[in-house]
Amino acid sequence: PKVAYTTFNHNLDKSMPLFGELGIGVEIGLPENVYKAPIKKAIITLFIVGVFFIIISIYISSKIASNITEPIIELYRRVKASDNEQDIPCSPLGCDDELEDLAKAFDERTNKLQYQARHDPLTNLPNRVLFLDRLNHALQIAQRNQKKVVVLFLDLDHFKEINDSFGHDVGDELLQVASKRVLNVLRTSDSIARFGGDEFTILL
Numbered sequence: 460p461k462v463a464y465t466t467f468n469h470n471l472d473k474s475m476p477l478f479g480e481l482g483i484g485v486e487i488g489l490p491e492n493v494y495k496a497p498i499k500k501a502i503i504t505l506f507i508v509g510v511f512f513i514i515i516s517i518y519i520s521s522k523i524a525s526n527i528t529e530p531i532i533e534l535y536r537r538v539k540a541s542d543n544e545q546d547i548p549c550s551p552l553g554c555d556d557e558l559e560d561l562a563k564a565f566d567e568r569t570n571k572l573q574y575q576a577r578h579d580p581l582t583n584l585p586n587r588v589l590f591l592d593r594l595n596h597a598l599q600i601a602q603r604n605q606k607k608v609v610v611l612f613l614d615l616d617h618f619k620e621i622n623d624s625f626g627h628d629v630g631d632e633l634l635q636v637a638s639k640r641v642l643n644v645l646r647t648s649d650s651i652a653r654f655g656g657d658e659f660t661i662l663l
Contacts, residue, residue: 463491579653582638590652609663618657
């Protein structure tokens with residue numbers, strides 16, 4: 460009586476007609492622990508497998524998410540650093556996808572803007588901003604080494620008359636030719652800049 464049994468009917472076949480004639484049914488009984496043991500084992504196995512797959516899924520998902528978000532976060536950090544006037548390139552990020560192409564395009568655009576901000580668009584010479592920066596740097600070196608720096612100021616006479624007589628296109632061409640001629644006679648350590656209009660400054 461302390462053992463719970465679970466029974467089920469046994470299907471009678473033609474080899475046992477007597478039982479059917481007498482109306483006797485046959486039942487086979489099993490103790491509950493024996494009957495439910497395979498079910499418990501299957502449930503435990505499924506639970507362990509399920510937990511294992513959940514852990515694996517979480518790990519794979521975190522890895523995938525990390526691979527996706529890390530380059531984006533790194534690109535954002537470098538862009539913010541560039542905004543703070545720190546010369547930090549946005550590429551390479553270490554990924555071979557559209558994000559890497561975006562970082563390269565951002566670098567190219569940044570370099571182009573920096574070049575345009577410090578160079579004269581007509582002659583491609585340094586402009587006033589870059590020249591003054593180079594001049595300050597040269598003065599610091601000269602002061603440290605107790606040497607001198609030479610600054611020349613050059614302008615083209617009657618340049619306004621050339622513009623008025625032949626047009627601004629000819630005047631622009633003249634500025635380009637003049638800047639190239641001066642540049643060709645300078646040393647690599649010297650610097651020439653277009654200060655504005657027909658005015659050039661030379662740092663020796």
